[in-house]
Amino acid sequence: MSESPVQAVILAAGEGRRLTPLTNRRPKPMLPVANKPLLDYIVEAVAAAGIDHLTLVVGYHQERIRNHFADGDEWGVTITYVEQPTQLGTGHAVLQAESAVDGPFVVLNGDRIIEPEIIERVAAAVKDGTHPVVTTTTVETPREYGVITTDGETVTNINEKPDGPIETNQINAGIYGLAPEFFETIRTTHTTGELTLTAALNEYAREAGGIERLTYTGQWLDVSNLWDLLRVNAGLIETTTTGNSETGRTHDRASVANDVVLADSARIGSNVTIGGNTAIGRNVTIESNAVVENAIVFPDTVIGAGTVIRDAVIASNVRLGPNVTITGPPDTMVIEDTVHHDIELGGVVGDNTTIGPSATLTTGAVVGDDVETDAAVTIDSRIAAGTTVRRG
Template identity: 30%
Template sequence: RMGPFTASVPKVMIPVGNRPLLEYVVQALADNGVRDLIFIVGYRRERIQSHFQDGKSFGTHITYVTQTKQLGTAHAIWEARGHLEDPFIVLNGSNMVDGRFVEELLAAAPKPAVLITQSERPQSYGVVTVRGKELVAITEKPAEVISNLINTGAYVLDSRIFDEIEGLAKEGKHDLPSAVSTIAKRTSVAAIPTEGTWVDALYPWDLLRLNATALKTTAERRAGTIEPAVTIRGRVTIGDGCVIRSGAYLQGPLSIGAGSEIGPNAVLLPSTSLGKNVRIGALTTVANSILMDDVILGPASVVQESVIGSGVVARAGFLAASGPGDVNIEGAWHSVPQIGALIGEDVEIANGVSAAAGTVVNERARVESGAKLRGTIPSGAVVL
């Protein structure tokens, strides 16, 4: 569902606020004194391992367990059983959480518990049924929604869960919520409403919400070269080796990655993250968007409410203005109130191209001059 941004990276390594999603989880754990972490990895695991390595630079020790078959979340925990001691906590690496969220989880230990929260779209999650302060059941993506309380996927568990996982596997069930629901029939499982930060990305446009959340707490820093007549307002982070040319206007919250260059009279508006070695041309405007590493935007371009993958090159006059858009994800249409373009990695866009609201351009596509894009452009396609 996160395509085109998981073509070569796992979801947990998608950058928001110029950090991989998983890094926010690791930081929240480390801030609470949790040092021994087990990462259950599978798809593109080398991207995770090369970034986090042994965890030492994050104040942790990381053990990697490979889930050879992607059967489900319960199966993932089962694969790690030989490394776990009672009690243990489980978190989803693709959610953005803060220290308070983890603190609530630790406070519930050693008794089994699940953190819950309210959602505007509970039908997309596991809906939680509670009795008082205890869990009754978790129903995954119910056809009929009876509550807006959902499971955050954060648990305190112990070795009893493995008996339930083994039993459910014989029935062909491999999801952890089913196993936790079964445990709740036999013993008390606390259902704790979280007051911490928990933000999830189901679809690519949700990354913009996570990015805005991340930028609220990003440390302000000014590095590199800032030429005369540059206007900087609000919380703005500028990485090492950056060059901000004269006349540029930067309105935070913003994060500009190391080695990037912002051209003369360019405008960067909230809440925008630029990765490393990004080039923004003269008179170009970027607002509420994520541009990953090595993106080049030519002069006189406008990009709003968009996510642009690494290595994308868009020449002069590229337009991705935001508005209401219909987006097709895995065969299902979604009406998004405000969206620009979603562009996968290594796409090349020639001069004077425009993308209608909700356009999805998959990785390595090529777009010729003057094209007007809409809908979904397949991977590797050439648009004339």
Template identity: 30%
Template sequence: MKAVVMAGGQGTRLRPLTSNQPKPMVPVVNKPTIQHILELVQRHGINEVVMTLAFLPRLIRNYFGDGSSLGMRIDYTVEETPAGTAGSIRLAKDLLDDTFLVISGDALTDFDLSSVLSFHKEREAAVTIALKTVANPLEFGVVIVDEEGRIQRFLEKPGWGQVFSDTVNTGIYVIEPEVFDHIPEGQPYDFSHELFPKLFEMGKPLYGMVCEGYWQDIGSLEQYLQANRDALDGKVRLTPPGVRLRGNIWVAQGASLDTLDDVEGPAVIGENVRMESGSKVLSHTVLGANTVLRCGAQVRDSVFGENVYLAPGATVEGAVLGNAVEVHENAHLSEGVVVGDRSIIGRNAVVANNVKIYPFKNIDPGSTVRSSIVWETRGPSTLFGHNGVRGLANVDVTPEMAMRLAMSYGTLVGKGSYVATSRDTHQASRVLKRAIISGLNSTGVNVRDLTTAPLAVNRFDIK
């Protein structure tokens, strides 16, 4: 028996975590998600695996190699152009001459795969789909089966008015090689949208088995954090790296802690982590390898990549940090913040809830960041200074921000007042001035527009 592990996902909704790595390599409790899947199939007696790759395939191949370090044999296929879920499996046709298992490398599960395989053989099915009962089926493909498990109906990502079942497709399949005859070559082809409905219409024996156990699609940052929390709480059967100590605390080799009293479980402390006396790790925290927490640093309900540095007084709550992130003195990262690889958070900076900072960004000391930083290289230090509002056009100072500022000012000076406006010759100034005029007019303020004029002329006009 072989398993096909689908590992071609880009994970666009997981960015900035997936800006520099494929989605299956995103770590859950300090192991790539796909490694948890490989360990799962190995527990059920499957030691030969074919991985289907697409996005940044070299990172996965370099990490796992031929699989010998895990006691497995791993072969690879690479999509040069998008092939769809079924099309990517067809690329591995020459490696699959018997019944095989298909499983996603970017969803976390501990299903009893042996029982799914037995179910498939007992019913002599062409395809068996592992199903899971969920509270909200809107994001998944819904499947309904009869008493024997034979599939009666499919529906991909229904609206509430279309929901006819709460059992959904988990992306785990047992498939007979004869199915390859129905997957066209050289074009994108999907399991759920095309292949399974086609086989259903042909009357092929398609079955679904409702599985017990844990299953979590890691498709968003919220789901990613939840998967780590569930792993720490023991809701999914997996093994974090390291030794389990009191209070459900896992400590890996080489970690340096003065005392466990500074760590509140559940938590995972990675290899060579250094926690200085006075630093605190509170519950549901994962620290990646080589992380350093200086005296007074505090972390709660967060997931760190490797080589993260927290300076004295830095606090991180409910955030995700990529690799080699630096958080300097007394900086604060709030709930839902995600910081990409090799970014630097300056001292006394504050990053507000749900802000995403993409890789290689610098946040200036003392700044307050309330919106995501994607393209620009630096976060603003402050917009309001002694000489007015300053910042990069369309980055720090946007037309919307200029209009809102003008509306605030308009309510301050009062309805019927007169305000003179002018600008320089730059196109950005033209856009921002029009936004300001719109904001002032909306509050009942009269505007004398001097079009293009020096600031001294504007002041003279006011006098």
């Protein structure tokens, strides 16, 4: 048994390319859901699990993370930062934390929301031994994750995003318990391309005959694609609010559903309807007669009068003109050559973009940063950053 307290290493260096344009100016772990960055929920869970020393592995736009969390005092923890300047894989990221770790530690992803209970279980398991611990959970789409092969209560292999037939919906949950000795396992792992943590675990499993497994059935919210933000936002609102947090300036003729998170500096006009599963950020203005439902609106955005937004994510400092419509039926989207069917995403608008009056975004339109559009245009595809969209 180790005498050192268990620490936590949180991997937060990634860019999140599948989430562009929202990650052009911020790292993926700093994307807001229910009006807080994803990473906030992970740090809170680690603190609630009784771990008070965290190492954050940062890289892409790391200043956003460092400025937000500082030394960790606001969360009741001590935070050390280490840098992964080039994203060379999760195994490489963990190696960057070696100098900051002096005992057993729990590794977590900075964009995957879990409950404190599983962190406590992993910490207890790794404190009592030198062998790695892997957590597993059940999902409806195992092919998108690391599918596990088991032998009783041990994991013998983790197959990342397999192409062939899948016989289980059990996946690697991405919460690991490791001892300092595992750094050498990572260093000596033979792999092509990125050095992933799962490759090192698979090598260990081959040599040792398996890895201890802990099964997890609690909340597990993962953000891989743009539409996942809406699902995670809804899940967090459902589990963390008992009524709307309406503290902004809201007109007495506005209608705000109970399952809404509303920043205290938001301004809501007359006859506005804010439907369920919606998060409205700081300094957002929603003008009269607008409708916003199942949406995330980042800070400092203005939504014009009569605009209708459903199933959408609107970034910061956006200007949506009057009578804009962002909505659409479930549709097919292609992300990095992968086809996703029946996606409920009306649209996404990047930072500092201006959408002209009476414009329509539909069927998962993704509008980049710094775009300007004419009035009454229709957008149903991806628009590159800096584009001017003319009518006709």
